[in-house]
Every structure is written in C-alpha cells, then in structure tokens.
Amino acid sequence: MKKIIISTLVLGSLFSMYSCNEEEFLHTEPTETVSTPTIEQKVNGMYTNMIRTRTGGTTGHDDFGQKGFDIYMDLLSSDVGLSRSIYGWYRSIANFTGPVNYANNNNYIPWRYYYRMIYSANDIINDLGGEEGVLDTAEKKEFMGQARAMRAYSYFVLMQLYTKEFSASAKGIPLVTSIKQETFPTVSQDKVYALIESDLLASENLLEGFNRSQKAKINQDVARGFLAYAYAAMQQPEKAATYAAKVVNSGYPLTTKAALTGGFNAVSTPSWMWGIDITTDMGLDLVSWWGQMDMYTYSYAYVGDYKTIDENIRLKIREDDVRKNQFVKYTVSAGSYWIGMNKFYNEKKELGGQRNIESDYIYMRVDEFYLLLAESYAKSGKEALAKETLKTLLKDRITNLSYLDALSGSALLEEIDFQTRLELYGEGKSYFAMKRNKRTITRGTNHLYFAGKVYKSTDEGLTLSVPQQEVINNPNL
Numbered sequence: 001m002k003k004i005i006i007s008t009l010v011l012g013s014l015f016s017m018y019s020c021n022e023e024e025f026l027h028t029e030p031t032e033t034v035s036t037p038t039i040e041q042k043v044n045g046m047y048t049n050m051i052r053t054r055t056g057g058t059t060g061h062d063d064f065g066q067k068g069f070d071i072y073m074d075l076l077s078s079d080v081g082l083s084r085s086i087y088g089w090y091r092s093i094a095n096f097t098g099p100v101n102y103a104n105n106n107n108y109i110p111w112r113y114y115y116r117m118i119y120s121a122n123d124i125i126n127d128l129g130g131e132e133g134v135l136d137t138a139e140k141k142e143f144m145g146q147a148r149a150m151r152a153y154s155y156f157v158l159m160q161l162y163t164k165e166f167s168a169s170a171k172g173i174p175l176v177t178s179i180k181q182e183t184f185p186t187v188s189q190d191k192v193y194a195l196i197e198s199d200l201l202a203s204e205n206l207l208e209g210f211n212r213s214q215k216a217k218i219n220q221d222v223a224r225g226f227l228a229y230a231y232a233a234m235q236q237p238e239k240a241a242t243y244a245a246k247v248v249n250s251g252y253p254l255t256t257k258a259a260l261t262g263g264f265n266a267v268s269t270p271s272w273m274w275g276i277d278i279t280t281d282m283g284l285d286l287v288s289w290w291g292q293m294d295m296y297t298y299s300y301a302y303v304g305d306y307k308t309i310d311e312n313i314r315l316k317i318r319e320d321d322v323r324k325n326q327f328v329k330y331t332v333s334a335g336s337y338w339i340g341m342n343k344f345y346n347e348k349k350e351l352g353g354q355r356n357i358e359s360d361y362i363y364m365r366v367d368e369f370y371l372l373l374a375e376s377y378a379k380s381g382k383e384a385l386a387k388e389t390l391k392t393l394l395k396d397r398i399t400n401l402s403y404l405d406a407l408s409g410s411a412l413l414e415e416i417d418f419q420t421r422l423e424l425y426g427e428g429k430s431y432f433a434m435k436r437n438k439r440t441i442t443r444g445t446n447h448l449y450f451a452g453k454v455y456k457s458t459d460e461g462l463t464l465s466v467p468q469q470e471v472i473n474n475p476n477l
Contacts, residue, residue, distance in 0.1 A: 042123060047216050049065065050065045064287050069428065072090075072161075079425060095450070099464045114158045117150060121147040121154070124143060125148065145220075146217060149207070152195070152196040155196050161464045163189060164457075164463045174470075177195065215273070215276075224243050237380045255271040261343065264344050266360055275364070278359060290346065295339060308446055311446040326340050326343035327343070340426055346359050387405070387412070420433050442454045
C-alpha cells in the first residue's frame with residue numbers, strides 16, 4: 001500500500017495546494033499551485049477535491065468526486081435502476097461485475113479518492129501540530145474541526161463500501177492517521193470506527209460556534225450528522241438517536257412541499273445542511289453528477305443512459321403522496337422509463353439544455369435525520385416517538401397519515417426504511433440504510449440487469465473489493 005497510497009496522497013496534496021481566496025475557493029477554477037500552501041489553502045483545497053474530475057485517478061466519466069460515489073451507492077442499493085445503457089458508464093456497477101473483480105476501476109476510483117481525502121485531512125492536522133496540538137486561535141480550531149470531520153467521513157464511507165456489514169472484530173480497512181506513517185496495516189472494524197468516533201466528537205467540540213461562510217464547509221451540525229450515521233452503522237441506536245435529535249433540533253426547516261419538486265438545484269435551500277454552490281467558472285460539464293442523472297443537462301442521461309426509480313418503490317408510493325410527482329414517465333422508441341425528472345432538474349428545464357453546470361450539489365439535508373431519528377427510536381423500543389417523528393416529516397408529503405398508527409415492530413421499521421428510500425432517492429444515502437438494516441432487496445422489473453432477482457445486503461456484488469493495485473503493493477493488507 002505504501003506505493004499506492006503514498007503516490008496517491010502526494011497527488012492529493014498537489015490538488016490541495018491550489019491558491020484560493022477564502023470566499024472564492026469554490027467559485028473560481030484555480031490555475032496555479034503554490035509550493036508552500038497555507039493551512040487555509042489546504043482546507044479550501046480539501047473541499048475543492050470533492051467536485052474535481054479525475055480525483056479517483058482515472059479519466060473515466062464516472063470519476064468526478066463525491067457525487068460520483070453517490071451514484072455508485074444508489075445503483076448498488078438498487079433504488080436507482082440503470083434501465084438503459086448506451087455508453088456503458090456504471091454498467092459494471094449495475095450488473096455487479098465490477099465489485100467482484102478487484103481489477104475493475106469501480107473498486108479503485110473510490111479507494112483512491114477517499115484515501116486522497118484522508119491524506120489531505122492528515123496534512124492539515126499535521127500542520128496544526130497533530131491531534132494534541134495547541135489550538136490557540138478560533139481559526140485553528142475551525143480548521144482542525146473540519147479536517148478531523150472530513151477524515152472521519154472518508155473512513156465512514158470507505159467502511160460502508162468495502163465491508164459487507166458491521167462486525168467489531170472483523171477485518172476492516174487500512175488505517176492511515178499521519179502523513180509520516182510508513183506502513184499501512186489493515187485493522188479490525190472497531191479500530192476504524194473508534195477513530196471515526198474520536199474524530200467526530202473532537203470535531204463537534206472544535207466547531208462549537210463556528211459560523212461558516214459557505215455551506216460547502218463542514219460545521220458542527222454536519223459533524224453531528226456524521227456521528228448519527230456512524231452510531232447507526234455500529235448498531236448503537238440510542239447514541240444515533242441522540243445525535244440525530246441534535247441535528248433535528250438545530251433549526252434547519254424541513255424541505256417544503258414545493259421544494260420536493262423544485263429541482264434540488266440550489267444550495268440556498270433552507271433544509272440543505274451541506275452542499276456546494278456550483279458556478280460555470282468551475283468548468284464542470286457532461287462529466288458531473290448532473291450529467292449522469294439529469295435529463296435537462298446535455299450529457300449521458302439525456303442521450304439514453306437512463307437512471308430510473310426502482311419499480312417496486314414507485315408502485316408502493318401512495319396516491320396522496322406529493323413525492324409521486326417527482327417521477328415522470330419518459331417515452332422514446334426504445335420504451336418508457338420512470339425518471340426523477342421532477343425531483344432533480346436544471347431550473348431552465350430544457351431537455352439537454354444545461355451544458356456548463358450551474359446547478360448545485362447537495363451532500364446533506366435535515367430531512368435525513370428525521371428519518372434516522374425515527375429509525376433509531378423504533379430500534380430502541382420508543383415506537384410512539386418513532387411514529388411522531390415520522391409524521392412530522394411526512395405531514396407535508398402525504399395527505400392521510402392514519403395508516404401509521406397501526407404499525408409496530410418490524411412493520412414500523414419497514415415503513416421507515418421505505419420512506420428513507422423514497423425521500424432520499426438519488427441522494428446516495430439509502431445504501432447506508434441497506435447496510436445497517438441488513439435489507440433484502442428485490443429488484444424491480446425495470447432494471448436492465450437481474451430484474452426481479454433477490455439479494456441480501458451482504459451479497460458479494462453489493463460491496464466493493466480492495467483494488468488490485470492495493471493488493472499487489474501493500475504487504476500489510
């Protein structure tokens with residue numbers, strides 16, 4: 001791994017050395033590097049990496065940072081169906097051949113990306129004197145809090161993608177905590193999650209009072225959201241509930257009925273907790289999340305690589321549910337496809353019209369934590385609170401919620417899981433729920449591959465393999 005991760009991380013550090021102004025780091029495409037970047041520049045570079053193409057080490061049009069892996073996870077969970085494939089992107093994810101073949105780039109791209117992000121975070125932490133360094137200014141605390149939260153988040157996603165299920169003593173992934181580290185042994189899952197928890201608890205404290213200038217930056221609420229997800233993954237529903245409740249009570253309003261069919265394209269949306277204001281200056285085009293998912297962007301989705309809602313989910317949506325309107329039947333000579341054209345779209349709503357991306361990227365919204373809170377309450381035996389929380393979310397989505405009153409036990413958990421899959425369709429989050437809830441999946445009839453087939457969450461094809469380059473070069477794996 002030294003050959004692979006170290007070479008990856010050196011490249012990652014080069015990306016983080018771009019010189020950017022505090023207020024413009026996500027609004028101007030940087031064109032110059034500096035030999036001795038400041039900590040501020042490194043922090044800005046860390047966030048910029050999230051939207052860069054080729055940060056996974058390839059020239060593939062599925063290699064464009066964090067939102068690319070949201071698509072990976074939605075396809076692996078089968079909530080998003082690849083219903084037609086002309087150009088082949090994501091085909092080996094949808095047919096599960098990529099995850100089981102360690103030589104496939106599907107395994108390499110996220111591995112390289114997230115370890116690059118971990119290096120960027122470690123580099124910032126090192127510059128601040130390490131985890132025990134003296135943080136004698138508010139700015140240093142804010143930088144450290146953001147770096148430790150990003151490191152934890154990167155490890156969390158790696159654990160979801162590269163392990164089948166949580167088991168404390170089971171094999172995890174290589175743990176890299178310093179830019180000076182020389183060997184990279186694989187450690188047990190509990191050790192990885194211990195670092196995730198430690199980083200996020202520290203981050204929560206460090207980011208107290210941090211008034212960020214842009215939603216692209218991680219603040220205390222986002223760090224608490226990460227903690228809620230981590231505790232839920234570790235099967236600790238009481239702690240997950242504590243942190244989900246902190247987010248729910250933090251003041252972000254729920255996504256409104258109008259916003260549910262409003263395009264999900266503006267970071268200014270009040271319910272968005274974490275997201276990036278995309279401008280045309282950033283140079284994103286067909287190689288982007290919008291290019292792969294939006295019919296109103298001139299790219300792959302528009303020209304025939306259709307990503308659809310799984311038919312089993314669509315058919316279960318109640319008639320009095322406003323979210324049913326998020327999906328449109330799109331008919332071409334090859335057939336008809338139910339696509340989320342009324343959920344995600346460029347505001348001009350012109351088929352193939354957006355060529356240079358200006359629609360924003362969403363990473364997290366408060367609605368997620370109402371669902372996670374309801375789930376955690378139900379798992380903790382607090383079913384009345386679970387239903388009350390779920391109703392709070394759904395009251396502006398479903399006209400008649402009386403059906404929820406009779407639910408309990410597994411039926412209540414199944415309903416919360418379904419609402420999670422529907423509410424967060426296309427946002428890359430239901431994969432986490434699939435893993436922690438050990439969901440059994442039956443693919444809908446509209447999938448191009450394996451329509452109607454049943455899978456367990458631990459199926460080989462639903463978890464990525466450690467990439468070939470890592471296996472060859474890391475003797476401590």
